[in-house]
Amino acid sequence: GENVEQHPSTLSVQEGDSAVIKCTYSDSASNYFPWYKQELGKRPQLIIDIRSNVGEKKDQRIAVTLNKTAKHFSLHITETQPEDSAVYFCAASIREAAGNKLTFGGGTRVLVKP
């Protein structure tokens, strides 16, 4: 089955700096890659996603890149702010009629120091 590895497990950055989180996946059939942000005690919230027919997607300070050949994708957060502090999860999924389970990475705890 699919396996998703996520690095680093913790990331500490100074406010205003950039943060980059990397994930690799094992199943070349995966074609949908969402990123979720989970604050302490709260629900995972979708912050951005990318499909396999796209190499890069941006939404304000957040961007995601996908390299299908290498089977890895990354989350980039620019101009980090204290409210960006949270745990971030990447996931991979296969769009198919039988379902679309998400396989998650282990998470990255991001701390933005003011």
Added chain:
Amino acid sequence: DAGVTQSPTHLIKTRGQQVTLRCSPKSGHDTVSWYQQALGQGPQFIFQYYEEEERQRGNFPDRFSGHQFPNYSSELNVNALLLGDSALYLCASSLGGGLVNIQYFGAGTRLSVL
């Protein structure tokens, strides 16, 4: 518009007992997926329900079972509880029988098994 709601928020059980967790999907959604999130880890897929049937299942024993009702709400049942079942149980809903991958999560039910 209500998002995904789960009940109860917290639950304490003892080993060997049985538990039922409940989920109401986001308005208009017809597919419900359940995930188990152990402390400090990413969510793990348990199963997905669509049209009142289990469509896809992760690597969980038969002690984990579920149900989806005609109004698309869902229940997760766990029998013969083990200490290792202690976790946050997340429900996610999506639209289109799983062909549209975007999954929205509830806040979860935190289960403690003593």
